Amino acid sequence: ETGVTQSPTHLIKTRGQQVTLRCSSQSGHNTVSWYQQALGQGPQFIFQYYREEENGRGNFPPRFSGLQFPNYSSELNVNALELDDSALYLCASSLFKREGTNIQYFGAGTRLSVL
Amino acid sequence: KQEVTQIPAALSVPEGENLVLNCSFTDSAIYNLQWFRQDPGKGLTSLLLIQSSQREQTSGRLNASLDKSSGRSTLYIAASQPGDSATYLCAPFEGTDKLIFGTGTRLQVFP
Secondary structure, eight states: OOSOEEEOSEEEEOTTOOEEEEEEOOTTOOEEEEEEEOTTSOOEEEEEEETTEEEEEOSOOTTEEEEEOTTSOEEEEEOSOOGGGOEEEEEEEEOOOSSSOOOOEEOOOEEEEEO | OOOEEEEOSEEEEETTOOEEEEEEESOOOOSOEEEEEEOTTOOEEEEEEEOTTOSEEEETTEEEEEETTTTEEEEEEOSOOGGGOEEEEEEEEETTTEEOOOOOEEEEEEO
């Protein structure tokens, strides 16, 4: 158990719809990152939030957006869903430290299917 | 742009064998590297984090090494068990918090 929880577990949407995925970070963590994992691929970095501000973004279009709340929980929003958005969406939390890197703890993911 | 390659892509071995999983990355200017395990349809479980100043890290039957200059990391699994069956992912850090993943090695250990 990593202490990172994601909801919902599974989701089915149709093309053009909007979706919100949720993540509750491990207690004491102040950084959350979101990754997209297509079938048979490694996870791809979407973006990261630190203290409620976006702190880095991968090669994803603006219709992928996020929020981090004061309690460090987070949302990933995807607008205008496309078939290729079907994937496992993973949330990872960590405690940012000025020196060195920080172990990333992942949730179990949300499986999104776009029909 | 960092690219991560994992070899082999798939591996099927009998129980008890010692295994070596390889990971190579193109940009040696990484901070650290993290190894994960992923069971089918599940999230990622962190196995080991190797700091850039370390050459190896051990946890139980797992040992990971890191050679930044050659852009390689190796995960060694001793005395493999059927419960080790999973996909193993290596991910160097780009910056302090962004992970760059390979496509993984899918391991099956049969009794």
